[in-house]
Amino acid sequence: MIDSLLVAFDSVLAYYHTIPHDVVIWIGIAFCISQSAMFSGLNLAFFSLNMLELEVEAAHGNKAATRMLSLRQDSNFLLTTILWGNVGINVLLTLLSDSVLIGASAFIFSTVFITLFGEILPQAYFSRNALKMASILTPLLRFYQFLLFPVAKPAALLLDGWLGKEGVTYLREKDLKRVIRKHVEADEAEVDHVEGIGALNFLSIDDIKVGQEGELVCPDSIIRLPVKMDLPVIPDIERSENDPFLRLVNSSGHNWVILADEAGEPLLLLDADGALRAALFDKDKAFDIYRFCHRPLVIR
Incomplete structure (x- = not known):
């Protein structure tokens, strides 16, 4: 078994030596650009949504938001991992490009190609698809957190002590x-x-x-009556349209009538419409006008 592995490894090394040196470097440059694009895009994707939005989406069962929220719980470690990774990849990219390009070609490659494909395009795409891309690349970012832990975690702890942990910002x-x-x-x-x-x-x-709140009380909607105990004494009612009290209630022209004592202190609110309807049109049923009265809430 071991002999087979050694033979396979020797075969890989032998094949590697057959590849031109420049081709290997360009493969490395392509890899670095892809990682630079990933880091710059993730930096925007992970922090374009605030914690409140992520918690709301996660509460609705959005699995992408749940995965994204798990990394945002330690936002400073997430930030330092992305920044350390991006800086490291860009430095490596510069070294590789300088080894195969010189002069104006190196400048054009760095300012145009890398900026376009390593910064502008990925950030534009990731900003429109933040949840999707952050969720897809979460496993790879966790690998980089493990790989860059010796430098990213101390920097994150420094930020924790200086700025504190990220909290949920609620709207006023x-x-x-x-x-x-x-x-x-x-x-x-x-x-x-x-x-x-x-x-x-x-x-x-x-x-x-x-x-x-409320409305001005019309004087016509106030009926003053004598009081017994704490209730107004309503006169006996004859269930006809000629009854004086029913005519007085109807003449107010309001849906609600205030039954007050002789000093004008409100004691009951009378549902005028309900009382008149029951008194005049439901004569086959017993009528008690106090059933249509309610205690008022008086705030001074």
């Missing part, structure tokens, strides 16, 4: 309202106008003073 209420408004205005968003306005009103509840 006013910023959240702006986001909802933008979703309401956008035709392609899933939030329609009614849902958006409802959410905005709900967020605004705790910002509105009680005195700013």
Whole structure:
């Protein structure tokens, strides 16, 4: 078994020596450009989404977001791995290109080819497909974390001590309202106008003073009555349209009527529509006007 492995290894070495030196270097350059593209793209992909967006996507069962979030838990180690890897690859790329190119050709190769294929194109693509590419390349990045651990981890610990761990940045209420408004205005968003306005009103509840809510009470909707204990004494009602109390309730012209004491202190709220309907049109059923009364919440 060992003899077979040694023979195979010798065959590989023999084949390697038959490959021209320049070809090997160009293969190395191509590999370095691919790794430079990966690192520059991943730097943008991993940090283009904030922790809150990733947690929301992961909570929805997005496996790509879950894998991406696992690396973002130690964001400083992730960052230092990408930067150390990118710098190391670029240095190696420079050394290899200098060995086969000279003068203007080396300058053009470095500034045009490497910048285009190692920076611009991968970053443009990764920025539009951040979750997908970060998820696909997570195993390879974990390999680089293992490989670069001796230099990347100490740098990450230094950043942890200086800047602290990355946390979740939550939106302030006013910023959240702006986001909802933008979703309401956008035709392609899933939030329609009614849902958006409802959410905005709900967020605004705790910002509105009680005195700013409600409507002015019309004097015609207040009926003053004598009081017994803590309830207004409603006179006996004749279930006809000529009953004085029913006519008084109807004359207010409001859906709700305030039953107050003689000093004007509100005691009960009467559902005028329900009471009049039951008194005049449901005569086959027992009628108790107090069933249509509710205790008011009075805030001074």
